[in-house]
Amino acid sequence: MSAEGHDHAIDHEHEHHHKDTFITKYIFSIDHKMIAKQYLITGIIMGIIGVGMSMLFRMQLAWPEESFKIFNILLGDKFAPNGVMTNDIYLALVTIHGTIMVFFVLTAALSGTFSNLLIPLQIGARDMASGFMNMISYWLFFLSSIIMVSSLFVEAGPASAGWTIYPPLSALPQAIPGSGLGMTLWLVSMAIFIASSLMGSLNYVVTVINLRTKGMTMTRLPLTIWAFFVTAIIGIVSFPVLLSAALLLIFDRSFGTSFFLSDIYIAGEVLHYQGGSPVLFEHLFWFLGHPEVYIVLLPALGITSEVIATNSRKPIFGYRAMIMSILAIAFLSTIVWGHHMFISGMNPFLGSVFTFTTLLIAIPSAVKAFNYITTLWKGNLQLNPAMLFSIGLVSTFITGGLTGIILGDSTLDINVHDTYFVVAHFHLVMGISALYGMFAGIYHWFPRMFGRMLNKNLGYVHFWVTAICAYGVFFPMHFIGLAGLPRRYYTNTNFPLFDDLQNVNVLITTFALIGGAFQLVFLYNFFSSIFYGKKAVQNPWKSNTLEWTAPVEHIHGNWPGEIPHVYRWPYDYSNPAHDVDFVPQNVPMKEGEEVLHH
Amino acid sequence: MTSLLVIIVLVLLAVALWQLTKIFDLTQVGSNSDSSEIATDNDNNVQGYLMFGFLAFIYIFSIYGLFKWGPLVLHTPASAHGGEVDNLMNITWVLIFIVQAITQVLLHYFAFKYRGKKDQKALYFADNNKLEAIWSVIPAVVLAGLILYGLFAWTNIMFVDEDEDTIVIELYAQQFNWKARYSGNDNVLGKANVRFIEGANAVGVDLADPYSQDDIVVTELHIPKGKKILFKMRSQDVLHSAYMPHFRAQMNCVPGMVTQFAFEPIYTTAEYRELPFMVEKVANINALRSKKSIELVAKGETALDPYTFDYLLLCNKICGASHYNMQMKIIVDTPEDYKAWLKDKATIVSEVKAAMAEPAAADGASGTDSTKAKDTAAVAVTAMK
Numbered sequence: 001m002s003a004e005g006h007d008h009a010i011d012h013e014h015e016h017h018h019k020d021t022f023i024t025k026y027i028f029s030i031d032h033k034m035i036a037k038q039y040l041i042t043g044i045i046m047g048i049i050g051v052g053m054s055m056l057f058r059m060q061l062a063w064p065e066e067s068f069k070i071f072n073i074l075l076g077d078k079f080a081p082n083g084v085m086t087n088d089i090y091l092a093l094v095t096i097h098g099t100i101m102v103f104f105v106l107t108a109a110l111s112g113t114f115s116n117l118l119i120p121l122q123i124g125a126r127d128m129a130s131g132f133m134n135m136i137s138y139w140l141f142f143l144s145s146i147i148m149v150s151s152l153f154v155e156a157g158p159a160s161a162g163w164t165i166y167p168p169l170s171a172l173p174q175a176i177p178g179s180g181l182g183m184t185l186w187l188v189s190m191a192i193f194i195a196s197s198l199m200g201s202l203n204y205v206v207t208v209i210n211l212r213t214k215g216m217t218m219t220r221l222p223l224t225i226w227a228f229f230v231t232a233i234i235g236i237v238s239f240p241v242l243l244s245a246a247l248l249l250i251f252d253r254s255f256g257t258s259f260f261l262s263d264i265y266i267a268g269e270v271l272h273y274q275g276g277s278p279v280l281f282e283h284l285f286w287f288l289g290h291p292e293v294y295i296v297l298l299p300a301l302g303i304t305s306e307v308i309a310t311n312s313r314k315p316i317f318g319y320r321a322m323i324m325s326i327l328a329i330a331f332l333s334t335i336v337w338g339h340h341m342f343i344s345g346m347n348p349f350l351g352s353v354f355t356f357t358t359l360l361i362a363i364p365s366a367v368k369a370f371n372y373i374t375t376l377w378k379g380n381l382q383l384n385p386a387m388l389f390s391i392g393l394v395s396t397f398i399t400g401g402l403t404g405i406i407l408g409d410s411t412l413d414i415n416v417h418d419t420y421f422v423v424a425h426f427h428l429v430m431g432i433s434a435l436y437g438m439f440a441g442i443y444h445w446f447p448r449m450f451g452r453m454l455n456k457n458l459g460y461v462h463f464w465v466t467a468i469c470a471y472g473v474f475f476p477m478h479f480i481g482l483a484g485l486p487r488r489y490y491t492n493t494n495f496p497l498f499d500d501l502q503n504v505n506v507l508i509t510t511f512a513l514i515g516g517a518f519q520l521v522f523l524y525n526f527f528s529s530i531f532y533g534k535k536a537v538q539n540p541w542k543s544n545t546l547e548w549t550a551p552v553e554h555i556h557g558n559w560p561g562e563i564p565h566v567y568r569w570p571y572d573y574s575n576p577a578h579d580v581d582f583v584p585q586n587v588p589m590k591e592g593e594e595v596l597h598h
Numbered sequence: 599m600t601s602l603l604v605i606i607v608l609v610l611l612a613v614a615l616w617q618l619t620k621i622f623d624l625t626q627v628g629s630n631s632d633s634s635e636i637a638t639d640n641d642n643n644v645q646g647y648l649m650f651g652f653l654a655f656i657y658i659f660s661i662y663g664l665f666k667w668g669p670l671v672l673h674t675p676a677s678a679h680g681g682e683v684d685n686l687m688n689i690t691w692v693l694i695f696i697v698q699a700i701t702q703v704l705l706h707y708f709a710f711k712y713r714g715k716k717d718q719k720a721l722y723f724a725d726n727n728k729l730e731a732i733w734s735v736i737p738a739v740v741l742a743g744l745i746l747y748g749l750f751a752w753t754n755i756m757f758v759d760e761d762e763d764t765i766v767i768e769l770y771a772q773q774f775n776w777k778a779r780y781s782g783n784d785n786v787l788g789k790a791n792v793r794f795i796e797g798a799n800a801v802g803v804d805l806a807d808p809y810s811q812d813d814i815v816v817t818e819l820h821i822p823k824g825k826k827i828l829f830k831m832r833s834q835d836v837l838h839s840a841y842m843p844h845f846r847a848q849m850n851c852v853p854g855m856v857t858q859f860a861f862e863p864i865y866t867t868a869e870y871r872e873l874p875f876m877v878e879k880v881a882n883i884n885a886l887r888s889k890k891s892i893e894l895v896a897k898g899e900t901a902l903d904p905y906t907f908d909y910l911l912l913c914n915k916i917c918g919a920s921h922y923n924m925q926m927k928i929i930v931d932t933p934e935d936y937k938a939w940l941k942d943k944a945t946i947v948s949e950v951k952a953a954m955a956e957p958a959a960a961d962g963a964s965g966t967d968s969t970k971a972k973d974t975a976a977v978a979v980t981a982m983k
Contacts, residue, residue, distance in 0.1 A: 070602060087919045162916045168853060169836040169917060175773065176918045262854025265792035265802070266773070266835040278837055278852055313714070315724040343839070344850050345857035348756035352749050359741045359748075366737040367730065369701060374729070376708040378721035383645035383713060384637045391649070391709050395656075398701050402694045409744065411751040412687050415672070415846045418839060418914045453635035460641075461615055464648060468655065475659060479667035484843030486914040489922035495912075496905035499883045500670055510604075517608040521616055533635075540636055574720040581719060597724035 028139075030131030033554050035138050036117035037449060040442070043109020044526070046145055050100035053093045055516045060085045062502075062509035064491035079157065087490040091160035092178050094488060096152065098163030099186070103193060104148065106296040106434045108141050111235075114299060114441050115204050115228040117449060121547035122222050124213025124564055126557040129206040133199050140196035144189045151185035159186035162488060164289070167260040167281050171253050174267040184253070187246050194243045201232035201239075208232075213546070215566035219323075220585065222545050222570040223309075223316060226323050227302020230330045231295050237334060238291040245284035252276070282344050286337035293430050294333040298326060300437020301368060301397075304390040306570075307440050308372055310543045311387035312379030313581045315571035318371045320598055325364035332361045342410040343417055351410040358408035362401070369398050380574070380581070384541070385459025386444035392467050393436040399471075400428025403478065418488075421481025424474045432470045439463075442526070447540050451552045452533030458525040462518060469515025476504050542582045544570045549586055569597065639716055646713030653706035660698075673875045676909065676930070677845040678826075678862040679755045684846070686747055693740060758860045764828040767821070769911070770801045771831070771838035771851040773918050776911055776926035777801055778819045780940065782812025792834050792853075798953035802834065803946050814943045819911060819928045822936035823869075826862040841914035842928065844870070850915055863930045870930070871907050880907050 029035060056075075059068060067083035074080075079089035116134065120127055128134045151158040160178030161170035165186070173180040208221075208229045221229075251257040252273075260281040261273035309316040316322060338346070338354030372394045381387065403425045406412045416422065439462075446454045480501045485492065492498040492505075539548035546566070550558045564586035572583040577593050589595075637645070675684055712720075758764065768779035768787050779801055781787045788810025794802040803810045821827050831840055833851035840859070841848045849859040870876060883905050891901035913924035931939060944952075 068602060070605075087922065091916065091919070091921075166837050166915075172836070175836050263792045264835055264853050265795050270793050270795070273854075275854075277854060279855070312712075313720040315722065317723065318725045318730050320725070321730050343848050343859075345852045345855060348752065351756065352752060355748055355752065356745055359745050362741055363734060363737050367734055370733040371730075373701065373704050373708065374723075376705070376712060378723065379708075379712045380714045380718045380720040381642065381646070381709060381712050382637045383642045383649070383709070387637075388645060388649075391705065394705055395702060398705075399698060402698055405694065405741075405744065406687065406690055409686070409690070409748040411683055411748045411755065412690065414755070414848050415683060415843060417848055418841075456635045456637065456641065458616060460645065464652075467652060471656065471659060475663055476667055479663065479670055482671035484672050484841075484912075486841065486912055488916045491922055494923045495910070495925070496883060496887065496902075497907070497910065499886050499905070500879065502886070504667060504670070513605060514608055517605065517612055520609070520612050524616060537633060540633060571724070574722050576722055596722060 028135060030127070030135045031554070031556060032116045032120050032128050032131070032134060033449070033558075035134050036113050038138050039109055039112030039116060039141070040449075042142060042145060043105050043113065044523070046100050046104040046109065046149075048523070049149065050097050050105055051516055051519065053097040053100075055513060056085070057090055057093045057097070058509040058512045060090055060490070061492075062506045064493050088157055088160065088177055090490040091162075091176070091488065092158045092182070095160045095162055095165075095178070096148070096158050099159075099190075100148065101431065102163060102292065102296065103190070104141075104145055106430070106438070107292070108193070108197065110296065110299050110434060110438050110441075111204075111228065111231060112138070112141065112200060113438075114224070114303060114445070115200070115232070117445060118224055118547060119204055119207050119228060120211070121448070121550060121558060122225050122545050122570075123208060123211060123216055124546050124566065125207060125211035126559075126563070128203050129211060130203055134203055137196045137199035137203065140192050140199070144193035144196060147185055147189035147192065151182050151189065154180075154182045154185065156180045156182060158182040164285060165249070166285070167249060167252065167278050168264055171249060171261060172264070172266060172271075184250075187250055187253075191243060191246055194239045194246075197235055197239050201235040204228055204232040205236065213563050213566055216585075219320070220566055220569045223305035223319070223322055223326075224299075224302040224545075226326055227298045227305070230326050231298045231302075234291045234298075234330050234333060235295050238288040238295075241284055242288035245281055245288075248284075249281065279341070279344055279346055282341050283337070283346075286340045287334075289340065290337040291333045293426075294329055296430050296434045297397075297437075298329070300393060300434040300440075301326075303437045303441040303444070304372070304393050306543075306545070307386045307390040307444050308375050308394075309571050309573060310444075310541050310582075311382040311384055311390075312375050313382065313573045314375055314379040315573055315597060316371070317374040317377075318367070319569065319571060321367055322371055325367045328364040329361060332357060332364070336361060336408075339408050339410070339413070342413045348410075355408060355410045359405065362405060362408075365397075365401055369394060369401070382541070384443065385454070385456055385463055386440045386541075388460070388463040388467075389436045389440035389443065392463065392470075393433050393440065395467075396428045396436065396470060397433045400425055400430070400433060400474075404429060415484070416481055418486055419481040420477050420485050420487055423487050424477035424481060427477075428470070428474050432474070439466075439522070444541065445547075446526075446529065446533075447536030447552075448547055450530050450533070451536050451554075452529055453536050453540065454529045454533060455525050458521050462522045462525065465518040465521075466515055469511045469518070472511030473508050473515065476508055480504050539584075544572060544582050544584045546585055549584060568595075571597070637714070639714065642713040642715070646710045649706050649713075650710040653702060653710075656702055656706075669875075669879075672843055673879075674865075674870075674873055675844070675846050676863055676865045676870055677847065678864050679751075680846040680861075680864075682751045682754065686744075686751055689747070690744060693744075755861075756859075758826075758828055758858070762826065764826045764860060765822070766828050766830060767819075768801075769819075769829050769831045769840050769851065770815075771833040771840065771913065771917075771924075773835050774913070774920040774924040775817070776819075776840075776913075776924065778816050778926070779803070779946070780814040780816070780943070781809075782814060782945065784809060784812060787830060788813050790832065795834070798950045799946065801832075801946075805947055805950060811945065811947055813946050814940070815946045815949070816943060817926065819926055820931055820936055820939050821863055821928065822933040823863050823866045823930050824933065826860055828860040829858060831857045831859070836917050837915045838913045838917050838924070839915035841912045842909065843912070844909050848914060866930045866932055867907075867909060867928075870909070876907055880905060 069083050071080035071085050072083040079086050156177040159182045169175050248259040252259050258273040258276035260278050261276045264271040305316050336358045339358040342351045549564050566585045567588045570585050574581045766781040770777040786809045788807040789804040790802050792802045831851040833853045838851040845861050847861050849857050887902045895901050909928035911926040
């Protein structure tokens with residue numbers, strides 16, 4: 001396949017040969033554009049489930065142990081008798097919410113959609129290096145989604161040891177009912193998920209390295225591609241470690257080994273486990289778990305870079321500094337995992353080391369934030385919905401990132417660890433920010449994906465309500481965390497000490513419900529525009545990157561005829577040497593035109 | 599039920615909004631060109647002003663939050679090292695607020711100020727090494743300061759010298775309660791392992807160990823003011839976390855290993871209750887509780903008890919279904935009261951003896967159990983050493 005990328009004659013033959021049936025076109029497709037759409041739609045469905053769960057447990061937290069008919073309808077008589085949510089299902093809901101949002105929506109759907117769509121189109125390739133592996137990657141993701149969702153219907157309930165599944169809680173069905181079949185399905189689903197993710201990542205890396213079109217040097221790549229490329233590398237480095245942790249946990253659970261378990265007395269008997277350590281699991285988990293934050297965040301930042309530059313009609317400020325900071329973040333992200341474990345019982349000296357490396361990561365993050373702001377300066381901002389979400393991302397990235405200085409500092413972490421302060425921090429910095437990045441990407445590339453436009457007014461409504469509700473939910477949450485309220489409590493009514501926080505919880509839930517409900521505006525816009533949206537022009541946002549030089553209609557091989565050659569970097573917006581305010585990458589340099597950037 | 603109604607209203611509101619935008623679209627039929635979904639000058643104008651408005655929202659919401667919810671957060675630390683933690687926290691907060699205030703203004707103000715106009719051209723400004731150097735170096739310097747202060751404090755808190763004069767107390771976690779084991783006169787905890795658990799010996803103390811003879815196991819934690827307490831933590835089943843927010847103290851309890859955390863309480867419970875902020879907080883909580891009590895009584899349920907403050911040890915690591923109610927009261931006494939309280943507590947050895955004496959041979963099965971326990975105990979002791 002890789003040779004095909006540059007051979008015109010074979011391409012043509014290829015096109016004529018392919019008579020697509022419904023199955024090869026829409027189901028077992030090897031076309032990266034179709035696979036991207038499959039990822040996106042699967043991700044949206046998983047997102048509906050994940051966000052929907054958060055609405056349910058937010059209601060429980062605001063009005064603890066009150067009866068809601070909707071609980072009974074959705075959770076059934078076992079888990080919500082008379083409409084009162086049980087503590088078992090509460091823990092299951094927060095666990096599966098976390099798992100689905102982190103892995104299935106913000107990892108698979110975000111990277112899967114935009115890496116697949118944009119890597120070949122923006123580097124000028126006919127398709128991914130291995131279309132077949134790409135297809136397998138999607139179908140494994142689909143399978144793992146099915147298994148994860150089906151675990152919701154297991155009799156004892158789905159996994160409920162938290163999305164971090166720390167053993168022994170996750171290893172012993174005696175400890176919590178969700179650690180029976182529910183946990184087994186969780187582990188199987190994640191193992192398949194990781195295989196899918198690795199196949200995708202390998203494909204992205206190989207494609208970016210090998211299939212760039214003529215003239216597309218690494219320093220002419222759009223920042224989206226840089227972000228996807230580095231994200232894929234982080235994934236390849238860290239996901240296998242989670243797989244090994246999952247496998248060892250399966251051994252402990254099913255075959256009686258003692259990797260993570262030792263000296264346990266539960267349900268009236270001593271178990272045989274001897275010599276293992278739950279702290280080992282924490283190390284393995286967070287060796288993925290922390291890079292995972294950047295696996296989620298970097299693609300969102302890459303999308304934002306592209307959208308902000310295009311809609312500011314300005315070059316992204318500090319292109320090389322942006323690349324350097326992506327690389328620095330990637331490197332540092334693999335050596336900071338211990339900041340999740342300051343009080344896990346590991347040697348406090350390690351805590352010192354991880355404080356140091358963790359706070360270092362603030363430097364490249366600050367560079368990125370300042371560069372975005374400078375890109376806006378003296379721009380000619382086209383405030384499309386995608387642009388609003390990108391600006392929103394920078395805002396939540398700063399707000400959420402700053403509190404990371406507190407959590408990354410071992411001394412301060414002692415008292416806020418595992419409180420709602422952490423919940424507020426990571427939801428803003430990786431949850432909301434990455435979701436904004438995803439929304440920005442969808443609004444920006446929807447015409448490229450479906451050949452139609454999303455309704456902008458619905459987009460505006462969607463953004464503003466979401467933006468206000470996101471702050472409305474997570475800003476007050478910092479305070480209840482600083483008041484010492486632990487996370488993952490089914491209700492706080494057993495602690496009169498926390499009675500004065502209840503009003504805040506009601507406010508948070510109100511914002512959450514409004515924000516959640518308004519995602520329906522997006523869903524309506526998305527699904528109706530696929531069929532009834534206004535027809536898109538080829539390059540609606542007047543963008544420089546190569547994907548907009550391909551025809552609106554999707555064809556195999558992306559470009560009819562020859563692949564465009566690249567002559568310049570992707571950010572020649574408002575270049576003084578040109579009359580129009582954008583110069584696509586495939587426009588040759590004018591006679592005597594100077595390169596105006598480093 | 600009312601909440602369901604609220605949700606329905608919200609959904610209807612959403613429906614109404616989308617219908618409105620549809621009508622808005624229809625009124626623009628004349629200009630139904632292909633690029634009508636791209637921001638026009640008018641859109642840029644409206645959205646630019648909204649960005650400015652959003653900046654106001656962030657500011658007002660932050661300031662409102664500081665006044666409204668600021669008083670809810672943990673106040674005066676009740677431990678000697680807590681002051682240092684809070685000091686570092688406050689310095690960090692000042693920095694965060696400064697950076698937050700500046701960057702959010704720039705971001706949203708630029709979004710407003712440079713909103714697009716048809717004939718406007720953006721400035722081609724691709725890079726500037728000086729600027730980039732400035733905003734790499736400034737955070738680096740500031741963070742270096744924070745890191746140094748943080749590491750200094752961390753080392754002070756976490757490392758306890760061998761020869762330091764401390765009282766050693768074990769915190770013992772299990773689903774879903776806490777116990778405490780006092781090391782007695784020798785100030786050394788006897789050996790323990792879950793394989794010793796049997797009957798009244800609920801925390802698995804090795805009763806044959808000479809150091810165990812004076813150990814005392816209780817379910818309410820008393821500690822003396824003004825003396826450093828070295829907590830040794832164990833768990834018998836899953837991960838727990840001993841969280842004592844008022845003392846700025848937390849450490850996980852890990853099955854199979856002993857973790858530790860030390861601090862010195864500086865206010866007795868009685869003193870802490872009298873601190874002005876706490877008097878105010880408790881009054882506020884009780885006002886809320888009596889309001890709720892009226893509702894409860896109206897529904898025919900019992901009213902809530904009035905609240906008095908006590909230090910708490912909470913579980914802060916998800917540990918199972920009743921995680922949300924795994925707590926133990928901590929009472930900080932004056933050193934004299936502490937001694938008096940501890941004096942008449944029975945040792946674990948005598949408690950076990952008493953329990954054995956009572957139901958002597960109530961059932962024969964217990965005999966075989968104990969031999970089994972001894973077998974595994976031998977393994978456990980070698981494993982522990």
